[in-house]
Amino acid sequence: MHDQTLTGLAAALAAGEFSSRELTEHLLARIERHDGALNSFITVTGDAALEAADRADAARALGEAGPLTGLPLALKDIFCTRGVKTSCGSKMLDNFDAPYDATVVEKLAAAGTLSLGKTNMDEFAMGSSNENSFYGAVKNPWDLGAVPGGSSGGSAAAVAAGLVPAALGTDTGGSIRQPAAFCGITGLKPTYGRVSRYGMIAYASSLDQAGPMARTAEDCAHLLGAIAGHDLRDSTSVARGVPDYTEGLDAPLSGLKIGLPKEYFGDGLSAEVESAVREAIAVYESLGATVREVSLPHTHYAIPAYYVIAPAEASSNLSRFDGVRFGHRCENPTDLIDLYKRSRGEGFGEEVKRRILIGTHTLSEGFFDAYYKQAQKVRRLIRQDFLDAFEEVDVLMGPASPTPAFDLGANKDPVSMYLQDIYTIAVNLAGIPGISVPAGFAGGRPVGLQILGTHFAEAQLLNVAHQFQQATDWHLRRPDLAEETA
Numbered sequence: 001m002h003d004q005t006l007t008g009l010a011a012a013l014a015a016g017e018f019s020s021r022e023l024t025e026h027l028l029a030r031i032e033r034h035d036g037a038l039n040s041f042i043t044v045t046g047d048a049a050l051e052a053a054d055r056a057d058a059a060r061a062l063g064e065a066g067p068l069t070g071l072p073l074a075l076k077d078i079f080c081t082r083g084v085k086t087s088c089g090s091k092m093l094d095n096f097d098a099p100y101d102a103t104v105v106e107k108l109a110a111a112g113t114l115s116l117g118k119t120n121m122d123e124f125a126m127g128s129s130n131e132n133s134f135y136g137a138v139k140n141p142w143d144l145g146a147v148p149g150g151s152s153g154g155s156a157a158a159v160a161a162g163l164v165p166a167a168l169g170t171d172t173g174g175s176i177r178q179p180a181a182f183c184g185i186t187g188l189k190p191t192y193g194r195v196s197r198y199g200m201i202a203y204a205s206s207l208d209q210a211g212p213m214a215r216t217a218e219d220c221a222h223l224l225g226a227i228a229g230h231d232l233r234d235s236t237s238v239a240r241g242v243p244d245y246t247e248g249l250d251a252p253l254s255g256l257k258i259g260l261p262k263e264y265f266g267d268g269l270s271a272e273v274e275s276a277v278r279e280a281i282a283v284y285e286s287l288g289a290t291v292r293e294v295s296l297p298h299t300h301y302a303i304p305a306y307y308v309i310a311p312a313e314a315s316s317n318l319s320r321f322d323g324v325r326f327g328h329r330c331e332n333p334t335d336l337i338d339l340y341k342r343s344r345g346e347g348f349g350e351e352v353k354r355r356i357l358i359g360t361h362t363l364s365e366g367f368f369d370a371y372y373k374q375a376q377k378v379r380r381l382i383r384q385d386f387l388d389a390f391e392e393v394d395v396l397m398g399p400a401s402p403t404p405a406f407d408l409g410a411n412k413d414p415v416s417m418y419l420q421d422i423y424t425i426a427v428n429l430a431g432i433p434g435i436s437v438p439a440g441f442a443g444g445r446p447v448g449l450q451i452l453g454t455h456f457a458e459a460q461l462l463n464v465a466h467q468f469q470q471a472t473d474w475h476l477r478r479p480d481l482a483e484e485t486a
């Protein structure tokens, strides 16, 4: 059961091959057996999952099942879940049971899915390796000595290991696409505004976006259809109809114009990753697509601009965690200032503190014009680069990350960690959608092909990704989980 795609499981449930309860019990047993080594879950909600599975089975018996009824999923621990710990990977929220469900959580439940629990993540989604979690690092199921990527590393590892068929992640600068690439699964970051951010703990509000992580593009299409749409509770969600993302998956690709940004194939790209990506592009040529080089001339400025804008927004968003309104409170404060200082000092980890300091600095008087305002201007140029490229081609392709998953502990210096985000970050600054699909291996670790489209081109990206998955079998490969965890 655990090797099947979400779509395959939906068909098996509909055909009565097994019940949602049997599937849920099977996956909970796998989590029990393997997650000690992987650490991909912060909270497992087994009892609630089984109750929901029973409700789904009962609905099916009454002929009331929809396409997603009874399917188990996992949720990154950034999504508020009523009555269930919502920690955001932080000691600050270790004692926080959310009082309400995020819109996406509500929507997935309304579609009949059930949650097995909350997945591990870099604290407040700040990181590219999942090593910044208060709950410890997550391990890559392909190699327990490697990171799973971040910040949605728990979701990626859980799907890759077959603990759950799909999960939700969030992507502020690559947090869905890079862990999907590192773990050999498919991950889609939708257009900014496509999915409601209500109830998703804010990191950088102008960049954050939730999206599906699953084995296949087809599975992502089902999930995106369930979570997308306008929400009156999020003013940045866009009032635009949600198409059936599965409808166009089979459209042929002949005549598709692919652009390869030359800046995505330069210095720092691992030779093995490059050759896997070029082979994937050759597959597209064999499917009738044409390929040409394009330029995104401001790519070079994306990391500095992002690491000004994201910390600036984070410093503001995280001010609510002060031990009074939200979060960890220190013992025996002597006065209010002492309470703030020690609660925040004890509750936040090192990387989060670093970003709050950077953010407050770049927003402070005298520095605002030099950093924040400049970064916003650069952001505009980066967006224009993409819009210009999409005048010439339909989609852009390149690597999701310059290297395959690196070893745990290998990127201790924060700047070297930030540089990992070189191919993913500009996409968030521009607000466009992107997907990473499995496209081979480098040194035994998965490689992700990143496909980018213009605003609201999710259906096209899913079609382009799905056709690749019809022609290749990288997405069907599974890691061999070690015997001691098997």
Ligand SMILES: NC(=O)C[C@H](N)C(=O)O
Residues within 6 Å of the ligand: 125, 126, 127, 128, 150, 151, 170, 171, 172, 173, 174, 175, 176, 310, 421
């Ligand atoms: N949240 C993300 O998308 C990850 C990015 N590496 C960051 O640390 O900001």
